[in-house]
Amino acid sequence: MKLQKAREHKTQTDVLATIADFQYNKGGPPKQVDIVNELPLSKGAVSNNCKKLVDSDLVIEDDKYYRIDEDELLKLYKEHIEDYLTRERKNEIFTDIIEESNKIRTETKKEMNTLLSKEGPRDLIFSILISALIGSLDNNRVQTLREILLWTDQIICRTAQNVITSENLDRDDNKWKSFKLLFLLAVSFNHSHEQLNYIGNEQQFLQTYFPGDVPEEKIIEEFFGGNIDE
Numbered sequence: 001m002k003l004q005k006a007r008e009h010k011t012q013t014d015v016l017a018t019i020a021d022f023q024y025n026k027g028g029p030p031k032q033v034d035i036v037n038e039l040p041l042s043k044g045a046v047s048n049n050c051k052k053l054v055d056s057d058l059v060i061e062d063d064k065y066y067r068i069d070e071d072e073l074l075k076l077y078k079e080h081i082e083d084y085l086t087r088e089r090k091n092e093i094f095t096d097i098i099e100e101s102n103k104i105r106t107e108t109k110k111e112m113n114t115l116l117s118k119e120g121p122r123d124l125i126f127s128i129l130i131s132a133l134i135g136s137l138d139n140n141r142v143q144t145l146r147e148i149l150l151w152t153d154q155i156i157c158r159t160a161q162n163v164i165t166s167e168n169l170d171r172d173d174n175k176w177k178s179f180k181l182l183f184l185l186a187v188s189f190n191h192s193h194e195q196l197n198y199i200g201n202e203q204q205f206l207q208t209y210f211p212g213d214v215p216e217e218k219i220i221e222e223f224f225g226g227n228i229d230e
Helices: 010-025 032-038 043-055 070-085 095-116 122-138 145-164 177-188 193-202 204-208 215-223
Strands: 059-062 065-068
Touching: 010 032, 010 043, 010 065, 010 122, 010 145, 032 043, 043 059, 043 065, 070 095, 070 122, 070 145, 070 177, 095 122, 095 177, 095 193, 095 215, 122 145, 122 177, 145 177, 145 215, 177 215, 193 204
Parallel strands: none
Antiparallel strands: 059 065
16 A cells, blocks of 8 residues: 555644544544644645545545545554564574464464454554554654554553553453454564564673563463463
8 A cells, every 4th residue: 555655744644643533532524624724734735635545545535524444544554463473583582482472473363354353352453543643643753654553553562561460450351352362463563582682692691681571471471371272
């Protein structure tokens, strides 16, 4: 998709984020004039970027109102996270956790189709996507749609970490199983072990602290109970 491959200007993501803000926070989809009144942009700039967003299929124009196509946005995010599902190579320091993480990546591939289904955490993941998108309006470090997707990854990881380390964790909650994909993703996103292995070998005093008891390991150990197929 064009928006994912090219580095887009902040203007286009701001227009997309403003459409989302109106649609989900301010009572309904906006017209172009609403976007112009909200952003420091000319009518021409708003019109041009609305057209690009409609052409990308992320936005639907209906009687001069613009709204996010939820299925297309989730489809784009699904394509984005599939890149994380390649297996990590073994290394000296993180052998065990890499082995378990690779099992989870395999499981994630099997579960990917549930990302867009009501049986999976569709609403939760979409809420995180929209929060990152709208949040980009106040974050100049996030300028492209690609960066919004990467920020969504971070929020998913933080959400999973907060849940898995909470004293209020309740596995009997009927929503627990629906969060399975969220935790699968949180583990799959981490591909930093090769770099940490290198740092540990270069700065050997750090090997005393590696691999540590990180939330990712806690997710593997506690959420999946040592057997991700259960």
